[in-house]
Amino acid sequence: MHRVLKICLVTLLITACSRTENTMSQDLSTAAAEADVENGGRGLAKLNPQPRQAYDVVLKLHNAPGPFERIEGVAQYDVTNEAECGRINPETGTAGRITSQEPLALKRVADDEYHGTVYLDRMLDEDYYGRGVCHWKFSGTGALLKATGAHEETRFLTFIDADRFTAGDTLTRHYPARDYPRASPVEGPSGITSIEDYPARGNEDPTVFVPELREALFSISLSAKEAKQ
Template sequence: MKTAILLAGLTVVAATALGLSACSNAVKDPKYERNPDPKRKYVVTVKVDGAPGPFRIVTAGVRYVVGPSQECMPAAEPISGTFPTPEHANLASQVRRVSESESEFEFDVYLDGMAAKDYFGRGVCTWRIESVTMSLKPTGADRERKFSTNIDEADVTGNASLVLYARREMYGASAENDYEIFEDALKKEWFSKRYGDDPSKFFTITFSARESGRDH
């Protein structure tokens, strides 16, 4: 009798789990596509001033998010009310050294880098840039701190330079744990509040951008 009750209970649990799975709206790994023919290109130039030495390993990328509307995405889960389908996509950007310089770089950012299309049968998903990132490492050695920068779409299209500040003492320093691997470069007001204004303590990373084919 106990065995029969146990088997019946397991059957109910399995059926319930199957039912929840069947009514799930989630797409765990959506096959987002990059735009095969993007037109809205900006060239981002980055100049490093005052660093203790060169940066041999430099990478950049763009993080896109579905928007401004997300009505094209699967609806929330009926039970939990959460939206487990990811709304982000990341594209790497090839970094170029300017005239073989050890302190000046450039890379391309496409405002229309992701394909606008109907991914879920709920209408066309459009995209916007959430952030543009760049990281710099002196040598690429294991546990070496990585200087991390983060700007947004307005910084790319705004026709103005953006200066970030980073600690000189962390150049080539080893991280004791994973949390310390990333050394954030900050805007001046935030850097000053945290580390002070002594110019011997920092170097600068200056971003500027121009729309492709136009002079600014």
């Protein structure tokens, strides 16, 4: 469930944080859809076979403390009308959130630069539960970076929301270099504890860090522009 960015909090019947490219039949039962999501599939959700709203994505590293062998991108989509179209939870009488994080391939074009393509209309609007058509909307793009991909290493995370993405803004987040390749052990009530798979989300404002960290920061930038047709 959490192979991409580990930011999905709930497993939903229609979507998952990561998936295979299996094509699911339209009459997939709810139970089968849930099982497919648990196994990394897409469940009832389908991709738009002819997406047109393409954006070129650029990820840049600045003053990186070392190489990043694992870089994974993701494009997030959310249904905007789940209350009208989603499956009703019999225990609460309400419909759950419907979200999907689709893998974004990022191609290395230089030591510190990666390119990819995101489609705003990647998901296919459909009536999944006989309650009306669910409408998908692009929510943003993110990335996960690790030194070699080993479990214990720090996960450097970044995410730019849809408004800034489509406006052509550049999101730059700063990270302490000391967290590379893995976060340092911390001392607590029970002694020194190692932190494995630490999620470093950084900050847009480098001045929030204490002076000793501020002197050794690196940054990750995400930007996009509408692709030429």
